[in-house]
Amino acid sequence: MTSLVKATRVTFDQDSMWVSLSDGRTLSVPLAWFPRLLHASPAELQEVSISSRGLHWEALDEDISIAGLLAGRGDQGRPMTKAAAE
Numbered sequence: 001m002t003s004l005v006k007a008t009r010v011t012f013d014q015d016s017m018w019v020s021l022s023d024g025r026t027l028s029v030p031l032a033w034f035p036r037l038l039h040a041s042p043a044e045l046q047e048v049s050i051s052s053r054g055l056h057w058e059a060l061d062e063d064i065s066i067a068g069l070l071a072g073r074g075d076q077g078r079p080m081t082k083a084a085a086e
Contacts, residue, residue: 007050007066019055019069036062037044041084 009020017037019027031038037045040060048055054065 005066005070006052006079007055010048016031019066021066027069029069029074030039034062034064035075036060 005025006022008020008022011020012031013020015031017029017031017034018030023033025059036057037060044057044059047057047059050059054061054063054068
């Protein structure tokens, strides 16, 4: 699924990630959908790179596509290990 809509800004609260889109919409996504983000520190969450396809956190090894968010998909990757969650 390809989307012409791009992320312009990403913010967080205790339970959610908020993604502002180039078409004026703002998506609220539960952090529980993305365990790596849920367990990340506030400083780690701020280290997001926004690209034309989505969001990337190098240190967390997390990539989230805007198309996936618009389709309502959570983490489609490998399960997080117990050690990584601690």
